[in-house]
Amino acid sequence: MAKNEAPKTAITPTRNEDYPEWYQQVVRAADLAESSPVRGCMVIKPWGYAIWENIQRELDSMFKATGHKNAYFPLFIPKSFLEKEAEHVEGFAKECAVVTHHRLVPGPGGGLIPDPQARLEEPLIVRPTSETIIGAAFASWVQSYRDLPLLINQWANVVRWELRTRLFLRTAEFLWQEGHTAHASEAEAREETLRMLGVYATFARDFMAMPVLEGPKTASERFPGAVDTYAIEAMMQDRKALQAGTSHFLGQNFAKASGIKFQTKEETEEHAWTTSWGVSTRLVGGLIMTHSDDDGLVLPPRLAPAHVVILPVYRGDDTRAKIDEYIDGLAKELRAQRFGERRVEVEIDRRDIRGGDKQWEWVKKGVPLRIEIGPRDVDAGVAMVMRRDRSPKDKSSMARGELVGRVTEILGDIQATLYARALAVRDGNTHVINSRADFDAFFASTGGKEAQGGFALAHWSGDPEIETAVKDAHKVTIRCIPTGGFEGAPWADALTGEGQCIFTGKPSPRRVVFAKSY
């Protein structure tokens, strides 16, 4: 490739050229994760795992602040447990990892084979989710209304056998948290379900800088065994929806299947009301697709493993000592400050590689602030500051004292800018649709290689056949029936009124969100 043909962006292809391939290249360029030799399972590399650790830390403290405690339950679920709840087994039996033996022995051909003498009497399923095994525990923990509510969360790995996988977005093994709670009344369990949906929405907005719509799913999109499933739905830059978290009101279904019973104050015996709710490493995929650009990953400061990277520019060995001293002092002053609950995290990259390569590496890794320091900067008591939410070439010289004094304000400004941009993308690509013809046009692939229309707000009568037909025609589903997360949007008013289904003409209580999705 001749020099004048060089790509103008750090990532090729660009988002417009090929969004799915752009995503893979951002993940690779930021060194977040990679495929493993185990089909469908990923390796989460240190930079990607550090993002997950930050997600975990913040969510964990929100869960604890709302009264939940962490516990840990077995990886394996006896087959008979999975069979207890009919819809649940239907939902998960088709894609699960089944353990059948507990030993390998040399086979006739030379290698090892599962020992026929060590076959399990009852196969074990690697947990796809833990309702049934946690239900068994709850059944023995709960005797009386005094034991309720029981508010438990688990951080764990789960496995759902997937053939078509994509790093972070859909993998056979993934990391997640699953909250499981039991309550004495339906009202309290419903309140918990919505409380945790709210925690997820708050986390998405305040930490991920990702706007989300909140609301119930339609019956066909419910968690297997749930009475009601609620979700937060975000719009990615290709205008597809990403379900970023779910909260389920399970009614008494799992309590009945597992025998979670309690004695009431009035000394009657009742089944408990349960909930479950979860988010996973999929959030990292959502983070990438919400903010990243054609130069690579862009990290919201609240979740960035490093807020600042300092890049010394040595000019010969005689300037090294004075630059290093300056940098160490600067790093110390920056680290002494707190941004949110964390200290300001500073990386210093002293590697002996070309300055341009070094810059681009950190651009691609998405660090919010890059600070370049050369000998003249030391003499002048300044620093070259570059923000990841601006063009890579946009540098500004700033006095050291000002930089130190303003660093958390600048980080906050980057966080706010990313949220505002994501909100503009979502709000600008959400449209009120009032006829079947407009709906079909909206989702027809006309505008470019793969035009997704975005979010279509339309009236729908509640017929599941319509959902099936729309899915078949456009690969479009109802993401949720929005009840929150749209305040201030230009189309907010349209969301609350009654109307007529655009497919059947029947009455509709409220518009729903149609979109293509991950």
Next chain:
Amino acid sequence: MAKNEAPKTAITPTRNEDYPEWYQQVVRAADLAESSPVRGCMVIKPWGYAIWENIQRELDSMFKATGHKNAYFPLFIPKSFLEKEAEHVEGFAKECAVVTHHRLVPGPGGGLIPDPQARLEEPLIVRPTSETIIGAAFASWVQSYRDLPLLINQWANVVRWELRTRLFLRTAEFLWQEGHTAHASEAEAREETLRMLGVYATFARDFMAMPVLEGPKTASERFPGAVDTYAIEAMMQDRKALQAGTSHFLGQNFAKASGIKFQTKEETEEHAWTTSWGVSTRLVGGLIMTHSDDDGLVLPPRLAPAHVVILPVYRGDDTRAKIDEYIDGLAKELRAQRFGERRVEVEIDRRDIRGGDKQWEWVKKGVPLRIEIGPRDVDAGVAMVMRRDRSPKDKSSMARGELVGRVTEILGDIQATLYARALAVRDGNTHVINSRADFDAFFASTGGKEAQGGFALAHWSGDPEIETAVKDAHKVTIRCIPTGGFEGAPWADALTGEGQCIFTGKPSPRRVVFAKSY
């Protein structure tokens, strides 16, 4: 049971009556964990999991301070990977969970069966440890000496099929961390191996208040595939040893098996030198057995989920408001202080149950400080303070200001007291043994129901046959060849000299530690 026959301790049986059963009862009384319906797997309950979270947090920060980064690798290991290292597969094939199918379908008898159409071409092993799968990743990550050292840690669950299990101490599934590093030279890898052994020893002493001997294992006790295995070994109150952490120098064995090669500065190609090191939820078992007494769990303050529990003693409803106000203010002042890296964690137990029951519950849960507040304490501006390292009946009244001012000092004193006691148990039950006859007498079961002699420091010539014979005769093994962790012990000097093997009369470079063990 008549009143005067009531047990004098909160836990029955006592340690002296039946140590293994005492252990189970302490775990149950403190509500730490329980068996699950899945054979060999435990449920870690909130109070037990909170201890593990504290262990994780402190270790994680020590790993990061020594330059390690966290990552995550697949739960499943292809059978062919396990087969790559001969000793390794020999060590783990006998006790592993084997996944053979990826779907369940309705069987002829009505229930679900593994779908014969969904049999995996290659069985997958649920990781018993991750050397082989991480080795495959390292092989692609490492190209040049510039990529080294590679310093990675993983927090994960692992499975080793065990039939005889005991909560925390030996379970089929357990939680752990596994460090995996690759280096350009043998010297550097050996240094890393010992550095992490040192981190474990420091953690055991400073956080767990558990004295440990450090040193290499004999060849027969090495990790399968390792060149050298080092361990920290603690003495439990029944005088048995507990291996609390291991650090392995793997030489080039796994690098050769996985193809981890790098180009040196001199442009030759070499295999890397690797290490691995781990501790697990077994540490919680060690913590329990080191400090707990016949009234239940005793927690070292550095790892206690709550440092302080406040117990209001309401005398009728008219005193409730003033007691609550006093307590809230006190809790706020206590929580405003830091003990180590954490704030002082305070629980307030306002439940309406008998005061004595409440007290005993928190005694059994091992909280370092219990504070009782009644109406007269409020009037006098004092609090009743009880320390878990003293008798449950040992109460002292303390002015509120003094309590607030001294709380971290008192917690530090409890931590030091627990360490000193554990050290006295270990040092007092460690003996220099100079003849085979004394050795046999030391480990013969003469002194009571099940007298373990403790640690025997004896010369040994290095013959593995002696190890086998001693194991057969006394169920005693060589725990390690101590090189550290005994400074100041009355028998410290005996550990460093040469001598003659007490079994064979052959020369011995150094005494080793014999003991029964978990």
